[in-house]
Amino acid sequence: MSSDSEQEDNNKTALRLQKQQFYSLVDKRLAEMKTTSKLPTETQYNEYLQLLRTWEPKAKRTKKDYRIEIKYCLVAGPDSAALRKKDSMQKVATYESVFDIIHSKHEKISHARDTRKNKAAVEEEFYGVTQDVIDIYLSVCPKCAGSTKVIKAAKLNPLKMIYSPSIGCRAQMDLIDMTSHETKDGFKWILVYVDHHCGFRHVAALKRKTAKECGDALIAILGVAVIPEILQSDNGKEFLGWCLKLIRK
Numbered sequence: 001m002s003s004d005s006e007q008e009d010n011n012k013t014a015l016r017l018q019k020q021q022f023y024s025l026v027d028k029r030l031a032e033m034k035t036t037s038k039l040p041t042e043t044q045y046n047e048y049l050q051l052l053r054t055w056e057p058k059a060k061r062t063k064k065d066y067r068i069e070i071k072y073c074l075v076a077g078p079d080s081a082a083l084r085k086k087d088s089m090q091k092v093a094t095y096e097s098v099f100d101i102i103h104s105k106h107e108k109i110s111h112a113r114d115t116r117k118n119k120a121a122v123e124e125e126f127y128g129v130t131q132d133v134i135d136i137y138l139s140v141c142p143k144c145a146g147s148t149k150v151i152k153a154a155k156l157n158p159l160k161m162i163y164s165p166s167i168g169c170r171a172q173m174d175l176i177d178m179t180s181h182e183t184k185d186g187f188k189w190i191l192v193y194v195d196h197h198c199g200f201r202h203v204a205a206l207k208r209k210t211a212k213e214c215g216d217a218l219i220a221i222l223g224v225a226v227i228p229e230i231l232q233s234d235n236g237k238e239f240l241g242w243c244l245k246l247i248r249k
């Protein structure tokens with residue numbers, strides 16, 4: 001399997017889990033709410049549709065039927081299989097479709113975490129999605145939710161341990177920001193170079209975190225350390241470009 005389709009599968013699984021979690025929370029919330037604020041199910045939606053299609057003013061109707069007739073209408077034309085909210089002409093969200101509706105709107109507004117923004121985006125097109133339901137969605141969006149959801153995302157895509165069998169296989173480097181403890185002679189960065197196998201480290205004090213200064217310090221370190229097969233960094237700009245050129249020389 002290529003890594004692309006693997007990634008796609010991971011995304012699908014994540015979305016399915018998110019949806020499951022969403023509906024279990026929504027069900028719990030709906031159980032606490034009054035019946036009137038519930039979203040129609042797909043079945044109810046079709047019943048309403050059927051009712052309005054066959055609506056005759058003189059026929060005998062129940063109170064509930066009238067309530068539906070007051071609230072919803074049908075649109076003419078090719079889209080006539082759709083129920084609309086009277087006046088606003090919004091489409092009507094159903095219980096089954098509400099996750100996908102919020103999900104697509106939420107992605108469109110680039111994961112804005114503000115409930116009102118999400119609600120406004122949904123209401124541009126759909127009727128019946130309450131703030132509660134949007135809040136529940138936001139609480140299960142892996143990108144938006146807090147730390148507990150990060151653990152869930154990590155479970156789906158566990159970190160892989162890197163194993164280095166011997167000294168010199170892999171070394172890692174980074175800069176420690178000491179600007180708040182600048183020395184009298186102007187040193188304020190520590191370049192740390194660690195061998196991944198044994199953890200033996202070299203350090204160098206730097207005055208600036210320029211590529212040139214990092215490169216010079218690294219060359220001094222590499223002069224006494226075992227030259228690593230892989231040298232890892234966070235790809236900060238001070239480690240790229242000029243710094244790499246210096247080392248390659």
Ligand SMILES: [Zn+2]
Binds near residue numbers: 111112144
């Ligand atoms: Zn989000």
